[in-house]
Amino acid sequence: VNGKKGRKPLADTTNLQEEIIEKSVPLKSDSSAPVAKKRSISKVLDVPADVPLRDDKFIDILEILKTAIYDFDQGIIALGSSRSYKNSNHLYVNSEHYIKVPRESTYDAEMYWVLMKWLRKIHGYEITGQWHLEQVCDDGDYHHLYCDLTIKKPNSPHLEGLLELLATASILKLEGHFEQIFKYEEQLHPREIWIVHFSREDYVVTNPYWPSEKLQEKGLNVVHFWHDRDFKNVRMSARFRDSSDNMQFEIEETNLLRSSIARFSAKNDKIKAENNKIKAENDKIKVENTELKTRIAKLEDKQTQNKLIKNLLSVSQKLLT
Template sequence: MSTSTSFSNRSTLAENWDTETLINFLRDLNINLDEDDFKILRKEKIDGQIFPDMTERKFMKDGMKWGPAMKLEKQAKIFREKSRVSEKGKIEYFWLFPCGVWSLQHFISWSTNMFGLTERNEAHTVFYNTLYIFRDDPMASQEIHEVVRNLLLKKKVSGKKGRKPLADTSNLQEEIIEKPVSSKSDSLVSSTPIAKKRSISKVLDASADIPLRDDKSIDILEILKTAVRDFDQVPRESTYDAEMYRVLVNWLRKIHGYEITGQWHLEQVCDDGDYYHLYCDLTIKKPENPHLEALLELLATASISKLDGHFEQVFKYKEQLHPREIWIVHFSREDYVVTNPYWPSEKLQEKGLNVVHFWHDRDFKNVRMSARFRDTTDHMQSEIDETDSLKICIARLEVENAELRKKFAEIEARNAELKARIAKLEDKQLQNEIVKNLLSVSRKT
């Protein structure tokens, strides 16, 4: 196995490394380990499966000095973190695509597009382990159970025949990363209405020119508007990332040759002196330009404190990646993102921070936008749809009033029922009194 592969790609394959491959990787890191340290790894047969579970104490128990043991424990933590992020991301496949399109080959293709080269054994393990989870889940739908049963049956049959090797993903032709087929008619409503284009992910010969500003630089806000039109229903933050990545890859990369990178791994020593691993959501880069066009940080229904944290965090990414533009892209179903959007301080805006808030309904049929950004003259501009904001408030109040009227009607009905019960009880009580009086009179006589 080559040791020249980047760590971001190799980390997903590390589980299959033998001891020598692991040692070669650690040697390439230049963290001042010597042959005595490597001899201990060889003696104890520490390979890619064992290494992520090693700790400083275990290394020292094997005879390693304290310094190297600390360094190796830090690298083991990085391996665990990367493996967890990678596997979690791959499992998103089963939520992004309808069960009718699930297949091992489709999973490998999608995983390769999203995370880089995916090894056969790892893809096989993640795919079928997830199917077993669905099989044993009583809450899964009957349709999912049927699809899972058929996929596992095919696996069993192919195993009896002798499993064919999976496609060589290093030579895999690029596929369109598709979203589930939907009959929804999405629309983007903002202060500058835009005609709905055909789905970029489905029809690549559609008009899909890159929007440009007056100075011929790409218009990131217009790109975001266009991308969001093609989103499907997105219930989780990780799915916003995946949807944005899917559209940008199918549009900017596969039609225009741009480089789209998701979850860019950065390393930095922060203010507290500790070493941190940071992950930038998305970057856009022209193929012949050494610098990034834009860096995108995506958030879902973030609180003010979380927004403030990311307003600051994104500048740490900027220090290392040097993009032309930095954007916070915030998605939420809460009305306030357009009626009363939260913006960064003027100081951060002057440093180049651009922010766009997207409101959408539950089914992603309606989307509205508020943005604050720098134009080509380096002046701050705003796009806030006051009319639609008012409509949202009115619509929300109408819904609340309808719910209150419904509750009031239910209370009135309950009150009427209680009154009827009370009347019956009073009648029974009166009847009991009459019976008592009659019995009393009869005894006296």
């Protein structure tokens, strides 16, 4: 069975934007087993990192997701395929079926950690994971619903974004969540709703599955992240409404490692410039201190001379009397 079989045609791209990015990050390890790296948001973000904004001044959810991906722990994601895993079943992963792939909880934990360290700790945003909701469904019974992640700006009465995460999901699973997320929206009323799909499936980016045009018109945004087993390479395909709600179609390929290196280089240049400025100020202070010491020494010499003259005058007056 071909992995592309059964996929529906893409919906109309009216008022939508599509973007593809690529990430390549080396995984450092002294052995064949993945090793979790030390967690530090500052290694990726220019702390205090500004929150990306759209042209309409609302937060840019997609840019936030792309930035968060930078700081996912490669070792933890890699271990997900052997410790916290599920089966890919009929989906092709490395051209094979029934491959162990990370569960949703692996990505959920990483995303929550990064957003908390960045948006919550630095900027005071409210980040809520597994928001417990209740709803009376068609069968007349109460059902418990759990929204994966929400983002809320400080001092704002409304949620900025609602994120529903999935992991290597089938088309049937995706369709279910495309509908499910609107149940969360009915109760939480966020400004944007996003399906965030992390997948090891071979065709998830080259032939992504999108929601119906009707759901897209209702405001459903979707992003697919493909990655290899060790999280060394990540590709992304997203469809979403832009800030002006106009029709846009854009394809972009970016080497995130190169972008990251460029950002580190710019950050280092900034630090070097600040250090040079501090060094210049210190040198100036040293010169001023030297001048001050010289002036103090001169004053002390003058005081000594004045004291000597005073003593001589005193002796002279005694001799005259």
